Amino acid sequence: xxxxxxxxxxxxxxxxxxxxxxxxxxIPGLILIAYGAYAGLFVASVDYxxxxxxxxxxxxxxxxxLSMMAYMMMAVGGGIGLIWxxxxxHAVGAAAAPLGAAFTFLALVTGSIWGRPMWGTWWEWGDxxxxxxxxxxxLYFGYMALRSSIDDTAKADxxxxxxxxxxxxxxxxxxxxxxxxxxxxxxxxxxxxxxMDADMRIPLFAMLIGFTLIFGxxxxxxxxxxxxxxxRRTRWVKExxxxxxxxx
Amino acid sequence: MGAPIPxxxxxxxxxxxxxRRDLLLAWKRPGDVLNPLFFFAMVCTLFPLAVGPSAEQxxxxxxGVLWVAALLxxxxxxxxxxxxxxxxxxxxxxxxxxxxxxxxxxxKTIAHWIISGLPLVLISPLLAMTYRMPxxxxxxxxxxxxxxxxxxxxxxSIGAALTVGLHRGTALLSLLILPLAMPVLLLGANTVSLAAxxxxxxxxxxxxxxYAVAALSLAPYATxxxxxxxxx
Amino acid sequence: xxxxxxxxxxxxxxxxxxxxxxIVVFVEWRSRVRHHRVYRDIEVQIKALEDRQ
Numbered sequence: 001x002x003x004x005x006x007x008x009x010x011x012x013x014x015x016x017x018x019x020x021x022x023x024x025x026x027i028p029g030l031i032l033i034a035y036g037a038y039a040g041l042f043v044a045s046v047d048y049x050x051x052x053x054x055x056x057x058x059x060x061x062x063x064x065x066l067s068m069m070a071y072m073m074m075a076v077g078g079g080i081g082l083i084w085x086x087x088x089x090h091a092v093g094a095a096a097a098p099l100g101a102a103f104t105f106l107a108l109v110t111g112s113i114w115g116r117p118m119w120g121t122w123w124e125w126g127d128x129x130x131x132x133x134x135x136x137x138x139l140y141f142g143y144m145a146l147r148s149s150i151d152d153t154a155k156a157d158x159x160x161x162x163x164x165x166x167x168x169x170x171x172x173x174x175x176x177x178x179x180x181x182x183x184x185x186x187x188x189x190x191x192x193x194x195x196m197d198a199d200m201r202i203p204l205f206a207m208l209i210g211f212t213l214i215f216g217x218x219x220x221x222x223x224x225x226x227x228x229x230x231x232r233r234t235r236w237v238k239e240x241x242x243x244x245x246x247x248x
Numbered sequence: 249m250g251a252p253i254p255x256x257x258x259x260x261x262x263x264x265x266x267x268r269r270d271l272l273l274a275w276k277r278p279g280d281v282l283n284p285l286f287f288f289a290m291v292c293t294l295f296p297l298a299v300g301p302s303a304e305q306x307x308x309x310x311x312g313v314l315w316v317a318a319l320l321x322x323x324x325x326x327x328x329x330x331x332x333x334x335x336x337x338x339x340x341x342x343x344x345x346x347x348x349x350x351x352x353x354x355x356k357t358i359a360h361w362i363i364s365g366l367p368l369v370l371i372s373p374l375l376a377m378t379y380r381m382p383x384x385x386x387x388x389x390x391x392x393x394x395x396x397x398x399x400x401x402x403x404x405s406i407g408a409a410l411t412v413g414l415h416r417g418t419a420l421l422s423l424l425i426l427p428l429a430m431p432v433l434l435l436g437a438n439t440v441s442l443a444a445x446x447x448x449x450x451x452x453x454x455x456x457x458x459y460a461v462a463a464l465s466l467a468p469y470a471t472x473x474x475x476x477x478x479x480x
Numbered sequence: 481x482x483x484x485x486x487x488x489x490x491x492x493x494x495x496x497x498x499x500x501x502x503i504v505v506f507v508e509w510r511s512r513v514r515h516h517r518v519y520r521d522i523e524v525q526i527k528a529l530e531d532r533q
């Protein structure tokens with residue numbers, strides 16, 4: 001069991017392993033999303049306060065969740081890469097960043113669209129989560145900008161790992177400070193937390209798990225690309241490319 | 249019982265030495281101190297020009313404008329924190345020095361704050377007056393700026409270390425520092441607004457103080473790590 | 481067509497779902513293109529080196 005994980009740290013093994021992950025995560029993920037979307041849109045009963053607009057939750061919450069999970073992976077990957085010098089860990093960070101940024105963007109836009117009928121405005125600075133999510137987007141951009149401005153891969157890995165770790169601390173601080181700030185200027189509507197009926201909650205879980213699975217599949221694909229590029233001069237890549245199947 | 253063992257200099261010796269050096273260098277280049285100050289004053293001037301000089305608007309927006317101006321001015325000055333040392337090679341010397349790098353970094357950051365942060369605090373009452381800020385609120389403003397500029401110098405040093413020597417480092421530096429600076433700005437400006445509105449503002453001061461202490465103890469390590477990475 | 485209207489919130493709800501779909505498809509497409517391109521580049525280089533030997 002331990003050897004299984006141990007072998008995974010080696011790039012050629014991970015490259016092959018990730019190839020199997022993609023369909024095994026992707027297909028169940030898509031099925032769950034299809035179910036969750038259908039149930040969320042048509043089966044779940046209408047919300048008392050928000051009417052049908054609350055159905056945006058089935059897209060907004062998974063997106064926001066993934067935006068934070070991707071950042072955690074970037075930070076943890078960076079930390080593991082710095083401490084244990086695992087190049088693969090750095091590759092995970094590099095692969096996760098664009099995905100995380102995309103989902104952060106999705107969370108922001110769906111949050112804004114949801115806000116329009118609820119608060120009457122496209123943007124609400126007073127909402128702590130919306131503002132924190134915007135700062136998260138800036139953090140992603142900063143990370144990707146730093147990576148692309150350093151030519152040497154190892155240096156870029158380490159620098160962006162430091163940035164990601166500092167950013168994690170900052171995300172927590174930002175969230176609390178914006179909450180304090182919005183409590184000062186009260187009266188802003190925060191997204192309703194409250195309890196949900198089962199027929200509303202089940203599609204949400206389906207969407208959450210489904211989106212996480214397809215995120216895993218997309219991430220696996222991007223990590224494979226990272227590995228391929230970083231190891232392009234090694235012997236195993238040469239053999240892979242020259243072999244008849246090639247494996248995409 | 250041989251020759252006396254030579255004492256290694258204590259860590260504060262290094263910190264003070266490097267802070268003195270940076271202060272001396274800045275003394276010879278008054279522009280380093282004056283430019284951020286002028287920038288601060290200019291930004292404070294631009295706002296009323298843009299949004300109109302009505303009295304309530306000024307008093308209402310004063311804390312926010314002054315704080316944003318201070319933030320932008322600090323951002324500009326952070327660029328030069330490691331730049332000249334990087335260019336003439338002294339940064340490499342710092343990296344191989346037997347003194348612990350976080351301490352040396354702290355020394356540089358303290359000097360940087362004295363050069364660019366402290367003057368902002370001292371000149372802020374003058375500009376706050378143009379925003380019709382009452383004297384007691386000015387006191388709160390100065391306190392928040394004092395704590396806040398310390399935070400900004402420390403947090404900003406991390407970004408400066410990550411981007412030292414990079415092509416187009418300045419723009420990247422601003423992008424990196426913005427999320428770090430956001431809580432400081434929030435806490436600082438809103439604490440002053442609370443004071444202006446005669447409400448309880450102690451929470452903000454405590455939070456800023458805590459943030460400053462945390463930054464003081466942790467940021468130098470992050471900056472040192474970033475410096476080593478940038479200069480491999 | 482009650483489903484489409486979503487109680488007057490139709491445009492909001494459907495645009496969110498559509499955007500999610502578009503973004504996921506777009507990101508996945510770009511990931512595949514990138515992988516393909518990286519693989520092709522490496523393949524071309526290695527085969528060129530092989531031919532030379």
